[in-house]
Amino acid sequence: MDINIKKQHEVAIVGLKGSLDVSVQQVFKDDLVTASHTHENDVVLDFTQVTFIDSSCLGTLVSLAKNLRENKGDIKLSNLRDDVRSIFQITRLDRVFEIFENNDEAVDSFYKKTH
Amino acid sequence: MKSIVPFKISSEQTIIDVFETSLLKLQKQKPKIVFSNRLSNDLKIAFIEAIANAIRHADELKQTGSIEGRFVLDDHVVAFEVYDHGNGFDVDSVPVPDLNDLKASGRGVFMMKQLGEVVSYKKKKKHNVLTFKRNLVAHHATAKELDLLYELSEAIIGNASEKEVYQIILKEALDLFHVERASVLIYDEKIKSLRMIASSGISKEVQKETLVRAGEGVSGYVFQHARPLLIEDIDSNTRGIEKKEHYKTKSFISAPMICSPLRLDEKPIGVINLTDRIDGKKFTKQDLKVLSTIANHAMACLYIRGLVKEIKEKERLAQEMEQVRLIQSSYLPKKAPQIEGYQLAGRCEMAQSVGGDYFDFFYLEHYLFVVVADVSGHNTRSAVTMVNFRSQLKAYLNVVKDPAHVLTYLNRSLYTDLTNAEQFVSCLLVRIDLKDHSYEISNAGHYPPIFLKDHVPALNSGLVLGVERNEVYENIQGSLIDQDGMILFTDGVIESVGSDGGVFGFDRLQDITHEEKNKSSHDVVNHIITDVLSYRTTDVILDDVTVVAIKRD
Numbered sequence: 027m028d029i030n031i032k033k034q035h036e037v038a039i040v041g042l043k044g045s046l047d048v049s050v051q052q053v054f055k056d057d058l059v060t061a062s063h064t065h066e067n068d069v070v071l072d073f074t075q076v077t078f079i080d081s082s083c084l085g086t087l088v089s090l091a092k093n094l095r096e097n098k099g100d101i102k103l104s105n106l107r108d109d110v111r112s113i114f115q116i117t118r119l120d121r122v123f124e125i126f127e128n129n130d131e132a133v134d135s136f137y138k139k140t141h
Numbered sequence: 142m143k144s145i146v147p148f149k150i151s152s153e154q155t156i157i158d159v160f161e162t163s164l165l166k167l168q169k170q171k172p173k174i175v176f177s178n179r180l181s182n183d184l185k186i187a188f189i190e191a192i193a194n195a196i197r198h199a200d201e202l203k204q205t206g207s208i209e210g211r212f213v214l215d216d217h218v219v220a221f222e223v224y225d226h227g228n229g230f231d232v233d234s235v236p237v238p239d240l241n242d243l244k245a246s247g248r249g250v251f252m253m254k255q256l257g258e259v260v261s262y263k264k265k266k267k268h269n270v271l272t273f274k275r276n277l278v279a280h281h282a283t284a285k286e287l288d289l290l291y292e293l294s295e296a297i298i299g300n301a302s303e304k305e306v307y308q309i310i311l312k313e314a315l316d317l318f319h320v321e322r323a324s325v326l327i328y329d330e331k332i333k334s335l336r337m338i339a340s341s342g343i344s345k346e347v348q349k350e351t352l353v354r355a356g357e358g359v360s361g362y363v364f365q366h367a368r369p370l371l372i373e374d375i376d377s378n379t380r381g382i383e384k385k386e387h388y389k390t391k392s393f394i395s396a397p398m399i400c401s402p403l404r405l406d407e408k409p410i411g412v413i414n415l416t417d418r419i420d421g422k423k424f425t426k427q428d429l430k431v432l433s434t435i436a437n438h439a440m441a442c443l444y445i446r447g448l449v450k451e452i453k454e455k456e457r458l459a460q461e462m463e464q465v466r467l468i469q470s471s472y473l474p475k476k477a478p479q480i481e482g483y484q485l486a487g488r489c490e491m492a493q494s495v496g497g498d499y500f501d502f503f504y505l506e507h508y509l510f511v512v513v514a515d516v517s518g519h520n521t522r523s524a525v526t527m528v529n530f531r532s533q534l535k536a537y538l539n540v541v542k543d544p545a546h547v548l549t550y551l552n553r554s555l556y557t558d559l560t561n562a563e564q565f566v567s568c569l570l571v572r573i574d575l576k577d578h579s580y581e582i583s584n585a586g587h588y589p590p591i592f593l594k595d596h597v598p599a600l601n602s603g604l605v606l607g608v609e610r611n612e613v614y615e616n617i618q619g620s621l622i623d624q625d626g627m628i629l630f631t632d633g634v635i636e637s638v639g640s641d642g643g644v645f646g647f648d649r650l651q652d653i654t655h656e657e658k659n660k661s662s663h664d665v666v667n668h669i670i671t672d673v674l675s676y677r678t679t680d681v682i683l684d685d686v687t688v689v690a691i692k693r694d
Contacts, residue, residue: 032567047682048518048682049682064507078271080682080684081497081516081517081518081565081567081632082518084517084518084565085518085563085564085565086563088216088563088565088607088608089560089563092560108339109644114586116566116567116586116602116632117586117587117590117604118585118586118602118603118604118605119586119604119605120609121604122608122609
């Protein structure tokens with residue numbers, strides 16, 4: 027799966043791409059786990075290039091969030107397209123994940139937390 | 142030089158023992174000659190038939206008390222002779238027997254003729270001699286080659302990773318050919334060159350640096366033309382770009398590794414090279430043939446292994462989906478209940494790929510409960526979660542009639558299981574009071590219902606089940622007037638992708654619902670499902686599609 031990871035202020039920004047559905051779920055999960063282990067417990071997922079996310083990948087996200095939060099970390103989301111955002115709205119997972127318009131705001135929100 | 146082992150058989154019980162002992166003695170005398178299992182078996186059968194022949198036809202045991210003969214082995218032939226003192230018979234006049242008639246005489250001779258090159262019977266002064274001769278394999282290496290091919294198959298189709306396969310090929314080639322230098326080069330599409338993936342007798346630096354383009358040098362030529370090459374003399378070879386300083390002798394064989402040379406468009410996977418025979422001799426055409434056979438055989442095994450893996454995976458998936466389908470159909474309602482004053486209909490079109498939709502009707506006291514739910518994920522686990530969900534829902538509904546409370550309790554009791562399975566469940570629970578036609582609806586992260594008569598109730602949806610243990614759910618309330626009703630559905634409807642790349646969408650569903658508002662529930666459900674099925678393309682992964690219609694008459 028095509029992802030790229032960069033670091034900004036001790037936060038890992040993971041750029042995701044394409045359709046996050048059951049066919050890539052295992053790879054998606056492995057990539058996220060690797061990203062959070064080798065980088066930080068604080069992760070921003072950049073959804074700019076994500077066209078779709080299905081329930082299995084949502085399940086993976088939720089599970090990862092639960093894990094990170096137990097370790098005082100978190101996952102936040104940025105740059106959601108309209109249809110992707112509506113999936114989060116219907117499931118009300120927009121209450122579980124903080125969603126931002128861009129990466130900077132997402133990263134800053136972590137920063138503010140520690141102050 | 143011949144090796145001779147005489148034998149004497151005094152009873153039928155000792156025939157096999159005598160055979161095995163004699164064979165061992167022969168082997169001891171000529172240790173260089175190897176009897177393969179197949180050869181030993183054939184000899185044994187022929188021997189037993191020959192002895193049986195002497196017993197039955199010449200009555201040899203009764204006449205002389207024992208059957209005598211001898212085994213003879215030289216470099217090219219293994220043979221045995223059996224003596225008898227009977228009347229003799231004409232070996233060549235024995236007709237081809239009816240193999241089904243076990244008593245027919247001549248079956249023994251017939252079988253011996255299948256197993257050996259010569260079966261002859263001669264009358265001598267002292268006795269008659271039945272001779273059986275079998276040629277040994279011309280070059281003993283051939284037996285070894287066959288064994289090697291067999292071992293290769295086992296290793297490859299068994300377990301070896303691709304890299305291990307190349308190591309195995311190299312090792313076997315070295316075993317067979319006794320060379321100082323050997324290498325396996327594999328074509329790397331990314332760099333468009335052959336690189337050395339396994340080698341023996343070549344320094345690590347050279348191995349790392351060796352990159353050969355298609356067409357370049359001997360390896361490149363062999364690869365490009367998919368033809369094996371024997372270079373008897375590197376010096377005078379015009380194609381040779383390989384530096385001759387690398388090699389002691391000037392002899393070199395190179396064979397392409399190709400899955401099916403019969404397919405004209407098939408590109409080789411790589412090339413195997415051998416050079417510098419330890420005995421200093423040149424390679425022969427026969428050597429090249431053997432190398433090619435090994436290479437091709439190994440590739441074919443690799444290919445078969447890939448296919449086998451693919452088939453097994455497909456079978457496994459198909460089986461899993463079948464199991465899920467069975468589970469799913471066991472918990473979906475077969476028929477909607479008949480309730481006076483209401484039309485109920487529901488249908489779930491299960492996806493080919495595994496889904497997790499569920500809907501149901503519960504008629505309890507003066508209430509009608511309707512539930513639609515969707516579990517995340519698409520596998521056996523989803524189906525099992527759904528069964529669990531249904532059981533717990535039914536249990537709660539027996540004691541709790543408030544939809545919000547039911548969802549709150551359900552969420553708490555399913556939380557741990559859902560977290561462990563990394564799943565969540567979206568759910569819509571509707572309660573209709575059949576006395577006064579009022580309704581209460583609680584929503585856990587699911588699409589809200591679409592009303593026939595167009596009122597849009599407050600969204601007020603809670604989280605999907607399984608994310609927050611202590612989530613508290615709420616109800617929205619209302620009342621159904623005459624001819625009013627609602628459509629419940631899962632995201633499979635909304636998110637169905639069409640061949641134009643678009644989605645079915647909430648608006649389209651709403652339009653259909655309003656168009657159909659005067660039709661029966663049954664018709665509405667079928668209409669929507671039919672529309673969705675004809676709209677969506679099957680090129681993408683499909684989700685379950687569920688539609689439930691409730692209408693007040």
